[in-house]
Amino acid sequence: MPDFLQRFHFQNTPVRGELCRLNEAYRAALAKHHYPEPVAALLGQAMVAVALMTATLKLKGSLILQIQGDGPVGLIMAECNQAGDVRAIARFDADASYADTQWTTLTGVGRLLLTIEPDDGERYQGIVPLEGASLADALGHYFRQSEQLPTKFIFAADNEGAAGLMLQVLPGHNSGEDDDLWPRVTQLAATVKNEELLGVAPEQLLYRLFHEESVELFPTTALRFKCTCSRERSANALVSLGVEDLREVAAEQGGTISVDCQFCHQVYGFDAVDIEQLFQPAADAPDSVQ
Ligand SMILES: [Zn+2]
Structure with a gap:
């Protein structure tokens, strides 16, 4: 299956979701870079994250995610535009051991930056300190702090591909009349296994996770590695x-x-x-x- 982004919506609720999987784009980003495995996995997660977030942009443009820290992985940068072009790069200490693959060890103390670059108009940048035990935690924290939007991310990456799931309460809403909806769907989402995120077709995966909810799927969008340099x-x-x-x-x-x-x-x-x-x-x- 080609690299895709699948948007969905829990019907009659203010909760939306997206699924993304990158195989070819991920491998293209890794080519020629000789990243240690844990660095490659973080890069893959960042690519998926930026693709998931780009799909929520209301204006035309691109989104850049940067993770800067004092750990062996000093910088991860991933960028995506609304055409579905993704690119990413990591800077890392080639002499570090990478035996400890924990997020906090790899990135250290640092910050997360999200930059929106509209095709027309002013760029906008949000910055928060790196918090939590994973990229998913750090992004969840960003959305709570900067956007006041309850948002849940789940990522998986292996040698072949990277994938992720995002759930978010739409701006301007609390989780709606159904108080239990947000905790319920986020708990269901948390049961997803890495191999399911990385391998099961989107429709089937969403059914497995949320078959007791009414989920509306939008057409899938194709994604690809494409550099915007010129x-x-x-x-x-x-x-x-x-x-x-x-x-x-x-x-x-x-x-x-x-x-x-x-x-x-x-x-x-x-x-x-x-x-x-x-x-x-x-x-x-x-x-x-x-
Ligand atoms: Zn380039």
């Missing part, structure tokens, strides 16, 4: 450094600056002529004064 974005990043610095770096690097995308390893080369051109005003640019 020559233009690399050029914009270079311009911000200033022409003097770029000339200097180019001279040190034998005449050409190579911008290596950390996510997909695409290399964009800028030679001396390219660098000077970056700073030439385009003759027919609409904002040109002449």
Whole structure:
């Protein structure tokens, strides 16, 4: 089954849910990076998390999840847009042992950042300290603290794939007239086994978990690993450094600056002529004064 996101809704209630599974996208994100197994598993969870959360965005844009800590895994960053393009990267200490695979040991003391980058408009960033014993806990804490939305995450990852389940009370509601609904569905969700999350078809899995509830399924969305880097974005990043610095770096690097995308390893080369051109005003640019 291709990588997917499955949204669902408990009928006549303010509780929504999503299921996500990434196999190909996960393997593509791991390729060429040589991540230790526990690091790869965290990266997979972060990819699933960001895909689940992107599906709840009301505006067009992308979502970036960052986990920064003082443990051996210093940074995990995962990004997804509404087209279903996911990319992710981890920075880790290659000399650490990784025998202890607990979240708190791997990430240490740190913070969780969620950035919404609308296609049009201001970016928004929320930051909370890392809390709890897992990424699921840390994200649950984020939604309680920043958004006041009861939200439950469950993740699983192995060598082949990563998957997750999210339940959330819709903004502007408490859990509705049925007081027991939220504790009931979150407890049912908590009974899911890793192999079920990673392997059972979504419709079947939702039936197994919630067969006593009325669950409405929406059409599934396809997800894929796709890097959003481009020559233009690399050029914009270079311009911000200033022409003097770029000339200097180019001279040190034998005449050409190579911008290596950390996510997909695409290399964009800028030679001396390219660098000077970056700073030439385009003759027919609409904002040109002449
Ligand atoms: Zn890239």
